[in-house]
Amino acid sequence: MAQAALLCALVFWGIYIVDPYLLAWQCLNRPIVVAPIIGLCLGDFATGVIMGAMLEAIFMGISAIGGTIPSEPTSATVIAVAFVILTGGEIETGLLIALPVGVLVAQVEVAAMAVFAFLVPVWERLATTKPPKVFAFWNLLFTCTLMLLPYVAVVYCGVAFGIEALYTFLESLPEWVMAGLGASASMMVAVGFAILCSMIWSGQLSVFFFAGFVLAKILGMDSLSIAILGTAIAVTLFFTDKGFIDFKKQLALQKAGGGSNEEEDFF
Numbered sequence: 352m353a354q355a356a357l358l359c360a361l362v363f364w365g366i367y368i369v370d371p372y373l374l375a376w377q378c379l380n381r382p383i384v385v386a387p388i389i390g391l392c393l394g395d396f397a398t399g400v401i402m403g404a405m406l407e408a409i410f411m412g413i414s415a416i417g418g419t420i421p422s423e424p425t426s427a428t429v430i431a432v433a434f435v436i437l438t439g440g441e442i443e444t445g446l447l448i449a450l451p452v453g454v455l456v457a458q459v460e461v462a463a464m465a466v467f468a469f470l471v472p473v474w475e476r477l478a479t480t481k482p483p484k485v486f487a488f489w490n491l492l493f494t495c496t497l498m499l500l501p502y503v504a505v506v507y508c509g510v511a512f513g514i515e516a517l518y519t520f521l522e523s524l525p526e527w528v529m530a531g532l533g534a535s536a537s538m539m540v541a542v543g544f545a546i547l548c549s550m551i552w553s554g555q556l557s558v559f560f561f562a563g564f565v566l567a568k569i570l571g572m573d574s575l576s577i578a579i580l581g582t583a584i585a586v587t588l589f590f591t592d593k594g595f596i597d598f599k600k601q602l603a604l605q606k607a608g609g610g611s612n613e614e615e616d617f618f
Contacts, residue, residue, distance in 0.1 A: 355437055356511035358392050359429050363506045366425065368495045382406035382428040389432045402432050402442055406449055409542070423460060426502060427453030430509045437510075438518045443534075448517065456505055463501045559584070 366388070370379035378384070383403045390399015410424040427449040435445035478486050548560070563581070566572045572580075 352437065352515065353511050355393060355433060356507045356509075359389060359433050359510045360503050360507040362388055362392055363426065363429050364499055364503050367499055367502070372491075372494050380425045382410055382424050385425055385428045386432050389429055390436065393433060393436045395436045398436055398442070399432055402435065402445060403428070405442070405446055406431065409446065409449065410453070421457060422450060422453035423456040423502075424453055426456040426506050426509075429506055430513070433510045434514050434517065437514055440518065452509065456502060459501055459505055463498075467498065 362385075366380050366385060370377050383406075386403030386406060387396060387399040390396045390402070393399075406424070406428050410422065410427075430452050431445040431449035434440060434448060435442055474490070477489060481489075559581070563577060566577050566580070567574075
């Protein structure tokens with residue numbers, strides 16, 4: 352368990368060094384990317400992919416606005432996926448523990464930021480007395496080491512010491528309690544989508560929501576087929592909005608170029 356915890360902590364550390372600190376947040380620290388990596392490192396890539404998709408659905412509607420950090424998704428994903436793979440538990444149980452773990456790490460992040468705020472005078476003095484390259488070096492070194500240390504420690508301790516204790520506790524619960532927890536965990540995916548829809552909902556997008564409902568419930572299409580169809584529609588709308596496919600513009604150019612030659616317009 353200690354070796355697995357060390358591996359998970361190193362993966363978490365590396366992901367946060369690359370993104371957001373080096374690549375300026377390219378969404379590589381999202382559950383849909385992190386979970387398959389953890390699954391691959393722990394020897395169960397399929398479980399990582401499945402949990403990554405489900406955890407992304409839960410956390411995609413949760414955003415850190417200003418100084419408010421509701422839940423930290425990366426650490427929650429690492430610990431939840433590690434729990435399912437290392438204990439052989441149900442995926443629903445892993446989803447259930449993900450959100451509380453994310454909330455706990457978010458509180459650790461708030462406390463760490465309060466402590467790091469005391470270093471502001473040091474960084475101001477360093478910025479005014481040292482060359483820009485020296486300041487950038489120390490800034491990057493501090494960000495990639497001491498600033499990430501509290502979160503890496505939480506991930507390591509959570510996998511090394513928390514998983515076995517949590518598994519023992521869950522095994523001691525009655526079957527009807529576990530059934531209820533599993534049902535509530537499955538509902539979290541729908542709650543995540545509902546939170547996301549509440550932020551992006553509009554009359555123009557509502558037609559796709561109801562179209563997806565018809566495809567899934569009435570026509571019986573599977574999720575992969577609906578996702579492929581939705582991707583095709585999204586790509587078409589994207590290029591249309593960017594002007595690559597502008598039918599009105601093409602029609603206007605045809606009219607401006609002289610529409611009297613019917614044979615040329617036909618071909």
